[in-house]
Amino acid sequence: MTNIKKYVWFTCCIVVVIIIVFPIFWMCTISVREAQEVFTIPPRWVPEKITFGAFERVLSDPAFLQAVINSVIVSISVALVSVFLAAVAGYGLSRFEFKGKNTFIIYMLSTQMIPPVLLILPYYLILKRTGLYDTYPGLMLTYLTFTLPFCALILRGFFVNIPVDLDDAALIDGCSRLGAFLRIILPLSFPGMIATALFGFLVAWNQYIFALVLTTSANRRMLTVVIGAKLGQYNIFWNDLMAIDVIVCFPLIIGFFLLQKYFVRGLTAGAVKI
Amino acid sequence: MKLSSKTTGWISVFPVGACLVAITTIPLGYVLLLGFRRYYLPEETQSFIGFSNYLQILQTPEFWNSFLITIVFSGSAVFLHLVLGVSIALLLNQRFAGFERIRRIFRAVIIVPWLLAGAVAASIWLVIFHPFGAVNSILMTLGLLKNPWIWLGDNKLTLPSVIVLYVWRILPFFVVIILASMESIPQRLYEAASIDGAGKVTQFFYITLPYIVPSLLTLGMVDTIWSFKQFDLIFLTTGGGPAGATRNLPLLIYYTAFEDLRFGRAAAQGILTFLFTLAFAIVYIKLSVPREIK
Numbered sequence: 176m177t178n179i180k181k182y183v184w185f186t187c188c189i190v191v192v193i194i195i196v197f198p199i200f201w202m203c204t205i206s207v208r209e210a211q212e213v214f215t216i217p218p219r220w221v222p223e224k225i226t227f228g229a230f231e232r233v234l235s236d237p238a239f240l241q242a243v244i245n246s247v248i249v250s251i252s253v254a255l256v257s258v259f260l261a262a263v264a265g266y267g268l269s270r271f272e273f274k275g276k277n278t279f280i281i282y283m284l285s286t287q288m289i290p291p292v293l294l295i296l297p298y299y300l301i302l303k304r305t306g307l308y309d310t311y312p313g314l315m316l317t318y319l320t321f322t323l324p325f326c327a328l329i330l331r332g333f334f335v336n337i338p339v340d341l342d343d344a345a346l347i348d349g350c351s352r353l354g355a356f357l358r359i360i361l362p363l364s365f366p367g368m369i370a371t372a373l374f375g376f377l378v379a380w381n382q383y384i385f386a387l388v389l390t391t392s393a394n395r396r397m398l399t400v401v402i403g404a405k406l407g408q409y410n411i412f413w414n415d416l417m418a419i420d421v422i423v424c425f426p427l428i429i430g431f432f433l434l435q436k437y438f439v440r441g442l443t444a445g446a447v448k449i
Numbered sequence: 450m451k452l453s454s455k456t457t458g459w460i461s462v463f464p465v466g467a468c469l470v471a472i473t474t475i476p477l478g479y480v481l482l483l484g485f486r487r488y489y490l491p492e493e494t495q496s497f498i499g500f501s502n503y504l505q506i507l508q509t510p511e512f513w514n515s516f517l518i519t520i521v522f523s524g525s526a527v528f529l530h531l532v533l534g535v536s537i538a539l540l541l542n543q544r545f546a547g548f549e550r551i552r553r554i555f556r557a558v559i560i561v562p563w564l565l566a567g568a569v570a571a572s573i574w575l576v577i578f579h580p581f582g583a584v585n586s587i588l589m590t591l592g593l594l595k596n597p598w599i600w601l602g603d604n605k606l607t608l609p610s611v612i613v614l615y616v617w618r619i620l621p622f623f624v625v626i627i628l629a630s631m632e633s634i635p636q637r638l639y640e641a642a643s644i645d646g647a648g649k650v651t652q653f654f655y656i657t658l659p660y661i662v663p664s665l666l667t668l669g670m671v672d673t674i675w676s677f678k679q680f681d682l683i684f685l686t687t688g689g690g691p692a693g694a695t696r697n698l699p700l701l702i703y704y705t706a707f708e709d710l711r712f713g714r715a716a717a718q719g720i721l722t723f724l725f726t727l728a729f730a731i732v733y734i735k736l737s738v739p740r741e742i743k
Contacts, residue, residue, distance in 0.1 A: 184545065214581035276462075289477060290722055
């Protein structure tokens with residue numbers, strides 16, 4: 176009896192997982208198919224002939240490589256700046272009682288309620304006027320809107336779980352507050368910090384509308400904007416596009432599986448924010 | 450010099466606070482003023498026109514059309530997320546001896562759609578929903594369809610297709626959060642219930658569901674807010690078409706600002722959208738903050 180149950184359960188799980196993962200599987204197979212095999216009836220689940228031509232074409236396109244560089248520069252900077260500032264704030268929120276603390280948390284949450292498409296209007300006008308339009312710093316600054324509050328709350332969640340006694344012990348032994356933070360808290364929460372940084376990276380890497388509106392020149396184009404531009408063309412080369420997709424989501428998927436435990440804990444502990 | 454806990458606390462949150470004021474509150478104030486102005490970008494002149502933008506917006510059918518689409522999109526997405534999220538979480542919360550490892554793998558794998566960029570997700574689904582793509586191909590092979598359906602171009606099919614796409618992308622997040630909240634239910638409650646003779650269904654309605662309702666409420670609010678600002682998936686798959694059938698409020702604002710170049714009117718549309726969101730936002734903050742501050 177339990178054995179039957181077990182296999183029914185297993186089959187249900189497999190069906191659900193297949194349905195959810197199918198689009199990703201499809202992306203991968205199309206990226207290694209030949210062009211005439213993209214659309215067939217009946218569908219061909221496994222490509223007849225595997226070719227890496229699409230990857231070769233994509234990786235030898237200087238415009239695409241420039242977009243990779245742009246996305247890497249902006250996303251890494253956003254991740255580092257967010258984690259640095261958010262760690263300081265998260266530590267303060269987890270260790271000190273001060274008037275206005277609750278108000279501050281509510282303020283951070285409420286900034287996330289503003290629709291990005293509303294913020295894009297003043298950003299566009301202000302960045303144009305200040306000369307930050309179409310520059311890396313301009314773009315990074317606007318991305319912090321999404322990353323700072325979320326990262327601060329996730330990190331606060333990680334810090335709360337570290338006993339305050341450890342700080343106190345360090346302080347008694349003559350450490351300064353900063354010393355206690357750097358020598359005790361940082362090493363203990365290091366995986367959590369990396370997971371938070373990955374989150375900041377993910378938000379910046381995947382951002383579309385800000386990248387679309389706040390950059391214009393070809394050498395400031397982000398990866399998501401490149402994909403968007405290719406979708407707008409009359410004749411879409413699906414193999415090449417799926418190869419780009421694979422390259423774009425590869426770092427995130429690898430990062431996620433390496434840090435899965437901390438990532439999921441951060442999501443649930445830092446709770447459902449943004 | 451020894452700083453008080455209060456001062457250190459304030460110093461620690463100051464950098465984040467200052468950044469947020471600079472990049473959200475000040476721009477919000479700016480856009481609030483912009484909503485009362487006539488600002489047609491090519492003219493480079495602005496003039497104060499009071500509530501004219503608002504009055505005009507509320508009289509145009511395009512705005513109400515977008516409003517309706519946003520509501521339908523949000524409502525169906527949140528409903529489907531909750532129902533499917535709870536079902537899948539229940540499925541993945543079952544434990545059988547010898548299957549613990551595979552259960553963990555399933556849990557990890559299904560989160561992948563949530564990691565994808567909106568642009569990536571949009572392009573994948575354009576292939577799948579292509580007139581000759583996988584969905585039509587499967588349905589035609591099974592004999593369910595004679596001719597291909599134009600999923601992302603037909604008047605009636607487009608909005609449901611876009612909803613499916615959004616549901617797929619955010620569902621993993623729901624499953625992860627609901628599963629975590631199910632796992633925190635003490636096992637002894639179920640043991641006690643089975644001793645008292647309660648079946649699986651009764652256990653679900655009297656133990657599991659009451660336990661996860663707070664998470665479901667929070668998730669529902671977050672999802673409403675998220676789906677209200679959904680832009681890239683729709684913009685990149687249908688561009689708001691055909692004939693405005695999927696043009697939700699964010700897309701309307703985008704087109705008003707960056708195609709019609711009417712920034713004043715776009716600002717007013719944005720403020721109205723923000724006000725609708727605010728109602729849900731207040732409930733969400735009320736729900737989540739007491740738990741946050743312990």
